[in-house]
Amino acid sequence: xxxxxxxxxxxxxxxxxxxxxxxxxxxxxxxxxxxxxxxxxxxxxxxxxxxxxxxxxxxxxxxxxxxxxxxxxxxxxxxxxxxxxxxxxxxxxxxxxxxxxxxxxxxxxxxxxxxxxxxxxxxxxxxxxxxxxxxxxxxxxxxxxxxxxxxxxxxxxxxxxxxxxxxxxxxxxxxxxxxxxxxxxxxxxxxxxxxxxxxxxxxxxxxxxxxxxxxxxxxxxxxxxxxxxxxxxxxxxxxxxxxxxxxxxxxxxxxx
Amino acid sequence: xxxxxxxxxxxxxxxxxxxxxxxxxxxxxxxxxxxxxxxxxxxxxxxxxxxxxxxxxxxxxxxxxxxxxxxxxxxxxxxxxxxxxxxxxxxxxxxxxxxxxxxxxxxxxxxxxxxxxxxxxxxxxxxxxxxxxxxxxxxxxxxxxxxxxxxxxxxxxxxxxxxxxxxxxxxxxxxxxxxxxxxxxxxxxxxxxxxxxxxxxxxxxxxxxxxxxxxxxxxxxxxxxxxxxxxxxxxxxxxxxxxxxxxxxxxxxxxxxxxxxxxxxxxxxxxxxxxxxxxxxxxxxxxxxxxxxxxxxxxxxxxxxxxxxxxxxxxxxxxxxxxxxxxxxxxxxxxxxxxxxxxxxxxxxxxxxxxxxxxxxxxxxxxxxxxxxxxxxxxxxxxxxxxxxxxxxxxxxxxxxxxxxxxxxxxxxxxxxxxxxxxxxxx
Ligand code: SF4
Ligand code: SF4
Ligand code: SF4
Numbered sequence: 251x252x253x254x255x256x257x258x259x260x261x262x263x264x265x266x267x268x269x270x271x272x273x274x275x276x277x278x279x280x281x282x283x284x285x286x287x288x289x290x291x292x293x294x295x296x297x298x299x300x301x302x303x304x305x306x307x308x309x310x311x312x313x314x315x316x317x318x319x320x321x322x323x324x325x326x327x328x329x330x331x332x333x334x335x336x337x338x339x340x341x342x343x344x345x346x347x348x349x350x351x352x353x354x355x356x357x358x359x360x361x362x363x364x365x366x367x368x369x370x371x372x373x374x375x376x377x378x379x380x381x382x383x384x385x386x387x388x389x390x391x392x393x394x395x396x397x398x399x400x401x402x403x404x405x406x407x408x409x410x411x412x413x414x415x416x417x418x419x420x421x422x423x424x425x426x427x428x429x430x431x432x433x434x435x436x437x438x439x440x441x442x443x444x445x446x447x448x449x450x451x452x453x454x455x456x457x458x459x460x461x462x463x464x465x466x467x468x469x470x471x472x473x474x475x476x477x478x479x480x481x482x483x484x485x486x487x488x489x490x491x492x493x494x495x496x497x498x499x500x501x502x503x504x505x506x
Numbered sequence: 507x508x509x510x511x512x513x514x515x516x517x518x519x520x521x522x523x524x525x526x527x528x529x530x531x532x533x534x535x536x537x538x539x540x541x542x543x544x545x546x547x548x549x550x551x552x553x554x555x556x557x558x559x560x561x562x563x564x565x566x567x568x569x570x571x572x573x574x575x576x577x578x579x580x581x582x583x584x585x586x587x588x589x590x591x592x593x594x595x596x597x598x599x600x601x602x603x604x605x606x607x608x609x610x611x612x613x614x615x616x617x618x619x620x621x622x623x624x625x626x627x628x629x630x631x632x633x634x635x636x637x638x639x640x641x642x643x644x645x646x647x648x649x650x651x652x653x654x655x656x657x658x659x660x661x662x663x664x665x666x667x668x669x670x671x672x673x674x675x676x677x678x679x680x681x682x683x684x685x686x687x688x689x690x691x692x693x694x695x696x697x698x699x700x701x702x703x704x705x706x707x708x709x710x711x712x713x714x715x716x717x718x719x720x721x722x723x724x725x726x727x728x729x730x731x732x733x734x735x736x737x738x739x740x741x742x743x744x745x746x747x748x749x750x751x752x753x754x755x756x757x758x759x760x761x762x763x764x765x766x767x768x769x770x771x772x773x774x775x776x777x778x779x780x781x782x783x784x785x786x787x788x789x790x791x792x793x794x795x796x797x798x799x800x801x802x803x804x805x806x807x808x809x810x811x812x813x814x815x816x817x818x819x820x821x822x823x824x825x826x827x828x829x830x831x832x833x834x835x836x837x838x839x840x841x842x843x844x845x846x847x848x849x850x851x852x853x854x855x856x857x858x859x860x861x862x863x864x865x866x867x868x869x870x871x872x873x874x875x876x877x878x879x880x881x882x883x884x885x886x887x888x889x890x891x892x893x894x895x896x897x898x899x900x901x902x903x904x905x906x907x908x909x910x911x912x913x914x915x916x917x918x919x920x921x922x923x924x925x926x927x928x929x930x931x932x933x
Contacts, residue, residue, distance in 0.1 A: 262545045264924050265522045266570020266663045272614065273662060275649040279641075282631060293618060294629040295519040312545045342567040345552040374547075391570065391663050435841065446661075453660045453667045454674035454837055458563065460664075489556060493564075 254405055257289035257302040258333075259323060261316045262343065262374065263309025267334035268292050270391040271306070277398065284405060300326035304404055306333040306387075306397075310340050310374045317380060324381040331400060332383045335390040337376060339462050339495040342390070344374040348492060348506070376497060385410055388443055390460040390494055396445055413444040414465040417457050420448035429456050436480045436490060441467035441500075459493060463500035473504045511901060513908045518916060520619040520629070522571055523923020527912055529893060531901040538893040540886055540916070542760040546927040550876040558584050558871040559670050559840045565863070565878065566664045569925045571614070573664045574607035574655060575856035578729060579863035584670055587850030587867050590843050596672040598831055599658055601729050603665065604854070605824045606654025608728065610662075611857035612775070612813045612820075613651060615920040616703055617644035620810055623914045624706035640702065643695050647817070650685075650692050654824065657681055672838035679833055686828045689821055696818040697793060703814045704797035708807040709911065713895045715804070715888060716765055717777035720855050726778075726785040726819060728855040734781055736802060739765065743851045746862050752879065760926035762887040763879065770887035773859025774919065775812040776803060790819040806892050809918045845871020856881050858920045882926035885919050 258268055272293065274281060289297040289305075305327040311317050324330055335341035351372065377383050387396055396412065403410040413419075417439035421428070429451055430437040438459035439451060450457045463469070469491065476482045476490065488506040496505035515527040524544040530537040549568055556564060562580035566573035578600055585592060617640070618630045627633040634641040652662040657677050659665025667674045718739060722731035733741045741749050752761045764770055780802045783791070794800075799811050851864040859881030866874040893912055900911055 260524065262547060264567050264570040264573075265922075266567070266573065269570040269614075269663050272618070273649075273652055275645040275652070278645055279634065282634070287631060291517055291519050292522055293520065294631070295622070296628040297519070312547075315543070316545070342564055343547040343549075343552075345556075345564075346548050349548070349552045349554070372548075390567065435839070449660055450666045454839065455660070455666055455669065456840065458560075486557070489560075493560075 253284060253286040254401065255286050255288045255301070255303045256401075257300065257305040257323070257327065258287070258292070259289065259305055259307045259319070260292065261307060261309030261320070261337070262312040263334065263336040263341070265292065265308070267306075267308040267336075267391040270394055271397060274394050274398070277394070281401070285401060302327045304329040304331060304400075306331045307337050307377060308333045310336045310343065310376055311380060312372070312374050320377060320381055329384045329404060330377075330381065331385045331387050332377045333387055334392055335388055335460065335462055335494050336374075338378070338386045338388050339376050340374045340497045341494050344497050345492055347373055347497065385412075387412070388462040389445055393446060415444050416440055416464045416467075417442045417444050417446065417448050417451070417461065420444045420446070421451045424448055424452050426451050429454070430475070430479070434480050436476045436482055438472070438490065441469050441472050459490075459495065462495040463498050467500045469501050469504045511905060511908065513897075513905050513912065515909050515913060518913060520622070520913075521917055521921050521923065523921070523926070525921070525923045527893075527909075527916065529897055529908070529912060531897050531908070533901070534898050536894045536897045538890045538897070539757050540890050540893070542758045542886070542923055542926055544759065544923045544927050546759050550878060553873045553876040556873050558588060558845055558867055558873070561865065561873065562668060562670070568878070568880070569922055570663055571611050571922055572607060572856045572858070572861075572925070574604055574659065575854055575861050576863070577665060577668050578604055579852050579854045579861050581668065581670060582730070582852035582854065583850035583863045583865050585850065586852065587848035587865060588670070588843060588846055588871065589848070590671050592672055593836060595676065595832060595834055595836055597729075598827055599673060599676065600668075602824060602827045603655055603658040603668070604728050605820045605827065606651050606658065608651070608857045609817055609820050610648050610651030610655065611920075612817050613644055613648040615917070616699065616810060616813055616817075617641070617648075619920070620914070620917050621703070623910065623917070643698060647692060647695050647699065650688055653688075654685055657685055669838055669840050671843055672836060674837060674839060676833065676836050682828050682831065682833070686825055689825050689828075692821050693789075693818070696821045700793045700797060700811070700814040700818055703810045704799065706810065708805065709896070709900075711807065711896050711899065712804045713806070713892055715891065716768060716771035717780050717802070718765075718771050718773050718860060719777040719781045720853060720860060721781050722785075724785065726782050726823065730854070733853060733860065735765070735771065736780060737765075737768065743853045743862075746851065746853065746879075747864075747877070750879070750884075752883070758886070760883050760886045760923070763884040764887065770891050771884065772806065772888045773881050773884050774809060775816050775857075776806065776809040777859065778855060779803075779812040779815060786815065786819045787822045789822060790815050793818060806915060807918050809920070813920075845869065858882060858922055859884060880922070880925040882921045882923060885921065886926060889916060889919055889921070
């Protein structure tokens with residue numbers, strides 16, 4: 251079995267996904283026997299142009315420089331992984347897309363100057379809007395077990411098995427009391443893709459939806475529950491959906 | 507003939523985020539630009555209108571290396587604004603959470619980002635081949651830091667059990683006991699870390715500049731205290747904006763900070779150790795002695811030694827914190843507090859220096875304005891000043907060597923470039 255040539259690339263994001271990659275402390279030495287890390291600027295000084303078997307791309311696209319880089323990467327990579335929510339659906343920074351440009355322009359004293367120099371798009375756009383994405387690895391960040399699942403599958407040439415069902419399934423497997431039905435708290439679990447192990451409801455916190463929408467999410471129904479059962483205002487519901495995956499078509503209507 | 511050399515580092519490797527370096531050395535002087543081209547994410551802009559209960563969750567996404575610091579600074583500011591009092595248990599657990607976060611971040615910098623330079627490798631990957639035991643030690647310590655964060659916060663990166671007013675669930679006694687055991691075993695690793703990094707051959711370079719850190723009587727401050735400096739600054743969190751000025755520069759997306767009436771300044775482990783050396787544990791102090799580290803130290807490269815001493819200090823501080831925990835089953839939920847109109851200001855020590863968060867809220871608890879200043883922003887100008895003083899000293903070297911040594915200086919600061927492109931919302 252030849253080594254898998256990989257690239258870990260950063261676009262507009264917080265580096266949390268790369269940090270999750272580096273959280274493979276116990277797996278690290280074994281990993282090196284099976285993969286060749288060809289490009290990873292945060293961890294290496296010598297970085298190679300490719301081609302790569304797989305590129306993990308963290309972050310969303312928000313400048314022309316990044317867009318060019320993404321297009322190049324697509325050409326040079328057999329498998330392109332949208333690594334985390336920023337890459338898959340814009341994540342928290344995508345809330346900016348609903349903010350009037352006048353508000354964000356106020357953040358630098360001389361915004362036009364910097365804007366023209368650096369050609370900022372000022373919009374946060376997930377990868378799939380520009381290039382074909384082979385695997386969407388959701389989560390903010392996706393836990394390392396999921397990264398390993400992708401790597402292992404590619405090594406043996408099968409499709410990675412990522413969960414399509416909701417966080418509620420994992421929550422039930424942990425035998426939690428439901429926060430939504432029993433405590434009337436606004437939990438995003440029913441429409442959120444599993445994978446995290448339902449860590450939030452398990453420690454008594456409602457799910458905020460950081461693994462993005464599950465495959466056939468019934469968002470309108472949950473939004474209705476939030477208003478009727480939990481007594482949330484429409485504004486609050488919009489804000490709830492406009493957080494990790496507001497740009498995703500499955501949440502589009504609820505995120506306003 | 508005066509020597510003139512241009513050195514460009516296009517995408518500074520082994521630091522977090524996207525930035526480059528432009529250096530022009532002319533004899534005894536140098537022009538330096540530390541260019542941050544990481545795109546800004548305008549957190550201060552899109553936080554407006556959001557609910558007070560989610561600010562710490564949203565701001566943790568500023569950074570994947572120090573999400574805990576952002577959460578803690580945001581929570582403290584929000585709680586002040588809302589008049590929320592937290593329990594002693596919450597304060598202790600937050601400190602423990604923060605210590606875990608500092609440990610993992612420091613180990614990342616020391617072993618993965620910085621050490622390869624001093625041992626002559628391009629990264630930890632080839633380094634692991636010849637130095638297996640060292641790398642294993644690094645991975646053990648890093649995992650310990652992450653596990654501590656995960657135990658208290660529910661997740662290592664972007665913790666989940668932290669909420670306004672406290673924690674949704676507190677860790678069990680058994681789990682705390684078992685991590686305490688690991689922390690005690692880690693002391694040897696931490697000692698070895700101090701010895702390991704103090705053997706590196708650091709460039710002989712000093713530049714006296716202002717060092718700023720949180721300080722507290724009788725305690726090594728990381729979560730609260732007063733802001734003090736080596737030049738006599740002494741201010742409360744509310745006074746930060748009156749004493750520190752921020753300016754936009756036209757070549758970089760990170761703003762530059764200066765102390766009003768003075769110049770650039772340094773924040774981070776070196777500043778903390780310089781200002782709070784007396785509050786370190788006896789063991790950390792004796793190790794400092796053993797390796798010949800004296801305060802005040804104005805060699806920015808020696809930030810690595812300060813960082814390693816902090817790891818040792820943190821390991822023992824964490825054990826002590828666990829011993830002193832008055833464990834109760836405390837569960838706070840996101841619905842426990844009612845909003846009110848108000849403003850809140852907070853400063854914590856992130857692994858790479860002081861982090862400032864301030865917010866104004868309306869009566870419904872929605873953000874009216876937000877103001878965040880990250881450590882890397884505060885260090886940005888000082889990094890340039892250091893390079894201006896340092897690169898002329900090595901100007902006879904080949905361009906690649908100047909580049910490498912300048913990078914090493916930048917890595918000593920452990921910049922977190924994604925963090926630095928915050929943006930202040932002007933009224
Ligand atoms: S998905 Fe989350 S962890 Fe990953 S880069 Fe984006 S904000 Fe950071
Ligand atoms: S608590 Fe949330 S995730 Fe768990 S079952 Fe209820 S709705 Fe689903
Ligand atoms: S429970 Fe929800 S918010 Fe929490 S980690 Fe899982 S997906 Fe993210």
